[in-house]
Amino acid sequence: MNAILQCLCSISPLVEYFLSGKYITALQNDCSEVATAFAYLMTDMWLGDSDCVSPEIFRSALGNLYPAFTKKTQQDAQEFLIYVLNELHEALKKYHYPRRRSHEKGPAQRCCRKWITTETSVITQLFEGQLNYSIVCLKCEKCTYKNEVFTVLSLPIPSEYECSLQDCLQCFFQQDTLTWNNQIHCSFCETKQETAVRAGISKAPKIIIFHLKRYGFLHFVGTYFRTAF
Ligand SMILES: [Zn+2]
Structure with missing residues (x-):
């Protein structure tokens, strides 16, 4: 604490x-x-x-x-x-509240406004970033993108022995192939397929928090697959 x-x-x-x-x-x-x-x-x-x-x-x-x-x-x-x-x-x-355009006047628009608000605080302003995942179906080669907001970046530790933060970052941002139980549903093939996933940072936070995962890399792939999608 x-x-x-x-x-x-x-x-x-x-x-x-x-x-x-x-x-x-x-x-x-x-x-x-x-x-x-x-x-x-x-x-x-x-x-x-x-x-x-x-x-x-x-x-x-x-x-x-x-x-x-x-x-x-x-x-x-x-x-x-x-x-x-x-x-x-x-x-x-x-x-x-997003700015209302002139043609959006009326009670219907007013009652919908609460659904389209965004929330910010000093915490999101300082610590919130965005990851962008590019997801390529290895069968049809179609690529899709997903964004994910993060506050803490959980990095795998790629070695049982000595390694640097740079090694952990490289491991996190390298391309992974999701196979077997981790396959992702491809909307073009309309079935689960082996998929290549690569993460990048599309919006860097002002202050980045790293969390180093103590368990193995293979476990990590599954974990981040579940949290990301
Ligand atoms: Zn596909």
């Missing part, structure tokens, strides 16, 4: 956002305990008089929502990070 909080509380644009009080305006419609406790923790760390700071209040605010984090047992740091980012996003998000 401390490692994650120290990382988050060292990200300059996030520090600036909370210390400048911008979060108060965003919080107007949501009295989130987690976001308020996070802001106090950030303020204590940067502007407080003490040499050390205890995140106890923040932990208990998050623990009210996710009791697993109140236990003094080992928790998954990445899972903790995801919960914290989700809670901050939910509390600080703003709704954006």
